[in-house]
Amino acid sequence: MKYALFLGCTVPVRALNYELSARKVAHKLGIEFVDINDFGCCGFPLKSVDRDVFLLMAAKNLSLAEEKDLDLVTLCSACTSILTEANKELKEEESLRKKINNKLSVLGRKYEGKIKVKHFTRILYEDVGLEKIRENLKVDLSKFSFASHYGCHYLKPSAIYEDFDDVENPKTLDELIEVTGAKSVLYEDKKSCCGGGILGINEMTALKVAKDKLDHIKSAKADAICLICPFCSIMYEGSQKKIEKQFEAEYNLPVLYYPQILGLALGISPEELGFKINRIKPREMLAKL
Secondary structure, three states, rough: OEEEEEOOOOHHHOOOHHHHHHHHHHHHOEEEEOOOOOOOOOHHHHOOOOOOHHHHHHHHHHHHHHHHHOOOOEEHHHHHHHHHHHHHHHHHHHHHHHHHHHHHHHHHHOOOOOOOOHHHHHHHHHOOHHHOOOOOOOOOOOOOEEEEOOOOOOOOOEEEEOOOOOOOOOOHHHHHHHHOEEEOOOOOOOHHHHHOHHHOOOOOHHHHHHHHHHHHHHOOOOOOOEOHHHHHHHHHHHHHHHHHHHOOOOOOOEEEEEEHHHHHOOOOOOOOOOHHHHHOHHHHHHHHO
């Protein structure tokens, strides 16, 4: 299995532990990531401002993967949503495709609609599969309980993802957690947003949204939150201390990316999985290993 790795903007700057763990897990499971240095922003920040520019930015990235004849793998859920949506629109609307390709031609590029876009979590679930993951497990994680957070862009809008999972009752991330032997705990408002979408508009409301979920997860006695999106981590990990100070609360709740959890189960060391980069240190959790 070979994919062009699209890191986007947030992962290289604020989620190096996500990238490190994803690369280690991919290698362990026989997945080859190909780096393309010319990748740029997916176009997400401009979608609501200038649709043509957003499509142009996305099409350029897609054309770079097409040039290598590789499907594109993403780590950020927002990048996944944007690139998948653009890919679908440009494939289906010939006039729009011609319009965008006319602009792309200035860069000497052309979008042809030959590849697919998939989140790394979906690749683990669909292309690798639970059975192969199970066959490669080295460490029993049955002592651990994790609270899965799906976020908004991993599954929605469902139409662009070919109904990959049930938006109202998602299961894929929970099954990926439980294949490691760990428990995926139930908690109130599991499907709710992290609040990150309005962080730049109304910080207090965004923090309150994140606080509510932290309260529910803490009540469920999870060892950590399990995420698959770097911006959700900004809310639950990067803003956790601010939330504690603002609302006079205390959580000390570790926030892990799924590849970090899977990596532990595959026998990869915490150091190789970037645990030292985690802001909320999971010392008590790791002491159980």
